[in-house]
Amino acid sequence: MSIISTKNLNKDYPSRNFAEKKITALSNFSFDVQDSEIFGLLGPNGAGKTTLIKIILGITFPTSGEVKVFDKDISDYTYKRKVGYLPENHKFPNYLTGEQTLHYFGKLSGLPANEVKKKTNEYLSLTGMEKWRKTKIKKYSKGMLQRLGLAQALLNNPEIIFLDEPTDGVDPIGRKEIRDLLKELKLRGRTIFLNSHLLSEVELVCDRIAILNKGSLVKSGRVDDITALSNNYIFHTSDIPDDFINTLLSEYKAVIKSKNEFQFNANTVTELNDFIDYLRNRKILIHGIVREKDTLENMFISLIGSQN
Amino acid sequence: MIFLTLVLSTFREAIAKKIFIGFFAISTLIILIFLFLINVDSIEGMVDLMESSGQEGVKNLVIGFQVAMIDISYLLIITFCFISVSSFIPSMLEKGNIDLLLSKPISRSNIILAKFIGGVLLIFVSLVYLIGFVWLILSSKSGFWHVPFLYSIFWLTLSFAVIYSLIILIGLFSQSTILSIIISLFLVFIVCPVLAAREMVIFSFIENASVRFVVNFLYYILPKTSDINKISSDIITGQPVVSYMPVYSSVLFMLVMLSVSIYIFRKKDY
Ligand SMILES: Nc1ncnc2c1ncn2[C@@H]1O[C@H](COP(=O)(O)OP(=O)(O)O)[C@@H](O)[C@H]1O
Ligand SMILES: [Mg+2]
Numbered sequence: 001m002s003i004i005s006t007k008n009l010n011k012d013y014p015s016r017n018f019a020e021k022k023i024t025a026l027s028n029f030s031f032d033v034q035d036s037e038i039f040g041l042l043g044p045n046g047a048g049k050t051t052l053i054k055i056i057l058g059i060t061f062p063t064s065g066e067v068k069v070f071d072k073d074i075s076d077y078t079y080k081r082k083v084g085y086l087p088e089n090h091k092f093p094n095y096l097t098g099e100q101t102l103h104y105f106g107k108l109s110g111l112p113a114n115e116v117k118k119k120t121n122e123y124l125s126l127t128g129m130e131k132w133r134k135t136k137i138k139k140y141s142k143g144m145l146q147r148l149g150l151a152q153a154l155l156n157n158p159e160i161i162f163l164d165e166p167t168d169g170v171d172p173i174g175r176k177e178i179r180d181l182l183k184e185l186k187l188r189g190r191t192i193f194l195n196s197h198l199l200s201e202v203e204l205v206c207d208r209i210a211i212l213n214k215g216s217l218v219k220s221g222r223v224d225d226i227t228a229l230s231n232n233y234i235f236h237t238s239d240i241p242d243d244f245i246n247t248l249l250s251e252y253k254a255v256i257k258s259k260n261e262f263q264f265n266a267n268t269v270t271e272l273n274d275f276i277d278y279l280r281n282r283k284i285l286i287h288g289i290v291r292e293k294d295t296l297e298n299m300f301i302s303l304i305g306s307q308n
Numbered sequence: 309m310i311f312l313t314l315v316l317s318t319f320r321e322a323i324a325k326k327i328f329i330g331f332f333a334i335s336t337l338i339i340l341i342f343l344f345l346i347n348v349d350s351i352e353g354m355v356d357l358m359e360s361s362g363q364e365g366v367k368n369l370v371i372g373f374q375v376a377m378i379d380i381s382y383l384l385i386i387t388f389c390f391i392s393v394s395s396f397i398p399s400m401l402e403k404g405n406i407d408l409l410l411s412k413p414i415s416r417s418n419i420i421l422a423k424f425i426g427g428v429l430l431i432f433v434s435l436v437y438l439i440g441f442v443w444l445i446l447s448s449k450s451g452f453w454h455v456p457f458l459y460s461i462f463w464l465t466l467s468f469a470v471i472y473s474l475i476i477l478i479g480l481f482s483q484s485t486i487l488s489i490i491i492s493l494f495l496v497f498i499v500c501p502v503l504a505a506r507e508m509v510i511f512s513f514i515e516n517a518s519v520r521f522v523v524n525f526l527y528y529i530l531p532k533t534s535d536i537n538k539i540s541s542d543i544i545t546g547q548p549v550v551s552y553m554p555v556y557s558s559v560l561f562m563l564v565m566l567s568v569s570i571y572i573f574r575k576k577d578y
Contacts, residue, residue, distance in 0.1 A: 054407065054577075054578070057407075057410065058411075059407050059410040059577075060577040060578065061577060077413055078413055080411060080412060081413045083411065085407075085411040087404055087407040090405075090407070090408055091403070091405045093320075093405075095321075095324035104313065104317065105412075107309065107310065108310055108313055108409070108414070109412055109413065110310055110413050112309075152408075162411075
């Protein structure tokens with residue numbers, strides 16, 4: 001089942017100064033998120049990721065286009081009972097303690113009072129915030145706030161959880177913990193919508209991704225497919241004579257890693273085999289050839305780079 | 309339930325702000341002063357005076373205190389409560405806070421209404437405390453249980469609600485606490501009293517008919533908290549109320565402010 005779907009979504013903000021025309025944050029954006037998947041929305045800062053989440057949650061209104069959540073129009077706000085949200089740079093009332101914060105937002109999400117208490121205990125311990133439950137949140141570190149924010153987003157048993165840059169300002173260990181938590185939630189059948197400009201993170205947890213740049217969808221698909229095989233081949237060979245290394249460098253644009261290892265880029269199979277023949281003619285013994293996988297990062301840089 | 313949570317959150321927010329604690333402290337001080345005065349007087353002075361002037365004298369004295377209490381409470385509300393509630397809307401609209409609130413299953417109109425009702429209820433409860441205790445002290449000491457004094461809780465709350473609706477609108481427009489405070493104080497301290505006394509203050513030296521028309525027009529459309537106070541004391545002293553027009557028109561002003569606020573809030577991107 002598709003949990004979220006948008007059709008030809010456009011969003012223009014009025015410009016902040018008079019000289020400019022309006023700012024286009026999203027243009028003709030269509031996509032969908034399926035049940036029980038971790039969906040990652042990737043893009044550089046200012047790409048329109050936060051705007052998209054805000055439109056889906058009715059915080060900002062689209063200029064045109066259609067949004068459906070749980071197959072229903074979002075003008076009926078009751079779908080928000082089944083939604084969790086961790087905003088980018090969230091700001092909780094700082095006079096509350098961690099526990100009071102969860103109680104407050106739990107009730108605002110429509111949970112009955114006894115459920116709120118139960119879930120607060122459950123998620124404080126799941127996020128490791130049990131110790132600080134009675135501490136005022138103005139004393140919290142960024143990482144603690146982020147974990148409390150995550151607990152808040154999970155409290156009402158949402159069917160879909162929107163996380164906007166959840167690991168922003170969190171140290172590496174905290175990041176790992178958050179990633180593990182996300183995987184755990186996926187196992188429990190939750191759908192997660194993750195906004196991030198951190199590629200490695202998305203690569204590690206997401207099933208499917210969409211790449212957004214300047215408000216337009218650049219690419220989308222399963223992470224495995226997008227990070228498909230590249231045209232880079234790593235050759236392991238017998239010792240290469242020095243003069244031949246120069247030829248490989250200058251004529252074949254190879255990247256030499258050692259006397260026995262180099263990387264060669266072949267766009268076609270023919271090109272690859274011609275190169276192998278050439279090596280064999282020079283009496284180089286081939287010990288092995290490995291085709292490299294493209295990292296999301298390489299792909300991202302080449303896609304976004306070509307647009308700018 | 310969600311609505312109630314939001315209403316009650318305004319209480320917690322007000323208490324977290326020191327300024328509202330100041331209001332409670334001063335209210336308590338006033339109550340204590342009344343207690344003290346009455347007890348001192350019971351030994352000498354005042355009671356003799358009361359007894360010598362008879363039943364009527366006691367009543368007049370009590371009524372005098374009560375009328376004075378209206379002005380004192382009004383001043384307290386203006387200085388403490390307006391300043392305290394002026395930050396409600398701007399802090400709600402802060403980035404990272406409003407996003408989360410709007411993602412909750414509550415309509416935007418109800419968010420504004422909850423903030424409004426929360427603030428009004430807060431001031432109502434505070435006035436019940438202040439006026440209620442002063443009434444109890446005065447009544448139990450004098451034996452004159454003058455109920456109309458308690459009605460002033462309602463009138464003062466109404467005055468507050470009218471100005472608060474404007475504070476909400478300014479907060480939505482400007483997201484500025486300071487601006488909300490300045491405009492509301494300017495209105496209640498300068499505009500309202502001057503317009504209420506326009507016949508004496510302005511018309512005595514301005515003859516021009518069109519200027520007079522504009523001044524009258526402003527008087528009719530703007531809130532009339534000074535006149536509401538007058539009505540409140542007239543009711544206590546037992547004088548006939550000349551006209552309830554200030555009440556109707558102020559309530560109308562409040563409803564317009566709230567409707568415009570809701571309209572704006574429903575349309576806006578956050
Ligand atoms: N409230 C707003 N008013 C005007 N422009 C905005 C507003 N919010 C976002 N933008 C602009 O819209 C674009 C997309 O922003 P955003 O959705 O926050 O991107 P991201 O989350 O991918 O960093 C940016 O150019 C940003 O400056
Ligand atoms: Mg963003």
